[in-house]
Amino acid sequence: MTQPNEQLTDRQKKRLVLMICIILTFTVMNGTMFNVAIPDIAEDFNLMPSQVTWVMTGYILVFAVGALMYGKLADIFPIKRLLTFGIIMFAFGALIGLFSQNYAFLLVARIIQAVGGATIPALAFIIPARFMPKERGRVFGTVSATVAFASGLGPITGGIVGGTFDWRYLFILSIISVAFIPFLRNSIPDEEVRPGTVDIPGAVLIAVSVAGLLFFITMFSVIGLIVFFGALFIFYLHIRRHPAPFIDLDMLKNKYYTTAVLTSFLGTSVMFGMIFIVPIMARAVYDLNTLEIGLLLFPGAMGAAIVGQRGGRFVESRGSYPVLQTAFILAIAGSFLISAFIGVSPYFLAACILVQYVAFPLIQSSTANLLTELIPDEKTGIGIGMFNLMNFMSGAISSAIFGALLDLENVDLQLNPFARSSEVFLYSNLFMAISLTALGALAFFTLRFRKRPLPQ
Structure with missing residues (x-):
């Protein structure tokens, strides 16, 4: 495998x-x-929460499988080629969605978008590990901060x-994203095609099983x-x-790698659950309109962007361990505060959401950095791909579960x-x-990693 990171100057890395x-x-x-348009989509197509959740769930499901697939493909094909294909498909799906007149048409558009869009977050974590290994922690933080910033925007x-x-x-x-293809291609180093195979039947079976x-x-x-x-048995x-x-x-036989991936799975379910609910x-x-819902989430996302950059x-x-543990403590506190103060002023609730939101980029950056310490260089693509698969699968499953629970009425139980x-x-x-999920994830991670020596 070539070592393109040796060919990049500081200016090229920044670009x-x-x-x-x-x-x-x-x-x-x-x-x-x-996400903020979900109530409007449900109203337009007369859908229950468990039905409209497929706008997110279907998208995330394809995203999840695609994330691992592209991670594997990145070990074989040039990243430049994969990203070009992905952005084109992403924009094509959006073009279909622009003219959607029924729910089925909308879902098809979202799935096509996911087929292409899955390349971007999957490769966004592989690129620093491959081209900028010495700065990967900082770049992971920048990438995670970007995710938080964009989620707020x-x-x-x-x-x-x-x-x-x-x-x-x-x-x-x-x-509009297609306009950036030429600039992206000029920024990514050239690579050669490497030997390898892709297990397409396996990917299909996983997708069918999760669906x-x-x-x-x-x-x-x-x-x-x-x-x-x-499908799981087959x-x-x-x-x-x-x-x-x-x-x-x-x-998966490496217990530390498996623990890190499962911890990230639980952490992502915490964040997707909050963003969906x-x-x-x-x-x-609160009877808020679409714009007001966006404003409710905005402070948390902006705070997450700032914290993620420093993360x-x-x-x-400081290392991945303490940052990850701090992130889960914030997630536990934030979700508990939201639970306690639903019904008070939206301004105060936005502050509670902020506490939980800032945990997201810290979980992402610390887990991604920890995984690069555990994965052999030749398996970076598939290792990070598994990380992305579990994250997005977590989002799909948690959205589906919460969507089903939101159909309930007349709840008398008070937790x-x-x-x-x-x-x-x-x-x-x-x-x-x-x-409680965040608390369980923190306990699971701490117990499993307590005997592992800290990296030097």
Whole structure:
């Protein structure tokens, strides 16, 4: 394998990071813009929360499988080629979505977008590890801060465009991303094609399995559960015979790698749960419009962007362990505060959301940096790909679960003693569940890593 990082000057590295951040902004905004528009989409197509969740869930499911697939492809094909293909597909899906007139058409557009868009976050974490290994901690922080910044810009943009015009016009911003292809191609070093194979049947089986699970969660479909277990069993038989399986079982035998990936899975479920529930809760409890929902999320996302930028430096100077543990403490506190104060002033609730939101980039950057310490150089693509697969799968599963729970009515159970009234028990209980999930992730990580020597 070539070592393109030796060919890059400091100026070229800065330009490459800038291009990554610009194109990543379009991808992340694409998710959070539509998040605040979910109530409007549900109203337009007369959908229940468990049904409209597929706008996010279907997108994230394809994103999850694509993230690992592109991670594997990055070990074989030049990153420049993969990103070009991805951005074109991302924009093409957006073009279809712009003219969607029914829910099925919208889902097709989102899936095509996900097929292309999955290249961007997947490769955004591989590029620093491959081309800038000495600065990877700092670049991971910058990438994570960009994700947080874009996730904050998305709700505001979605609120303005969706509230002033129509949510379909949000697709226009994704179409614009093709304009940056020439600049991105000029910034990425050339690479040669390397030998290797891609397990496409394995990827399809994983996608079918997870889709079955999500159908079971959202629609209580027994057929979905049968599909989940059936596809999973066939996948297990398949990877035992395949020379280069979609999921590397040898890598999963490393308990520290597996622990880091599962910790990130739980951490991502905490963040996706919050981002999915807040718009629906804000419409139901506070009767906020699309723009106001964006403003509710904006301070948290901006705070996360600032903390995420510094988080990369914290990871480099203090190490991944303490940063990751601090991030989960913030997630626990933030979700508990939201649970306790739903129903009070939206301004105060925005401050509670801020506490949880700032945990997101710290979890991402510290986990990504920790994984690069655990993964052999020749398996960087598949190792980071597994990390992305689990993160996005976490988002799909958590969104589906919370979407199904949001269909419930007349909830009398009160998990948080500080919840203000029975009208908000459902939302309060969901955020208590998020807080407990973050607590479990922190305990799991700390116990599993307590005997591992700290990296020098």
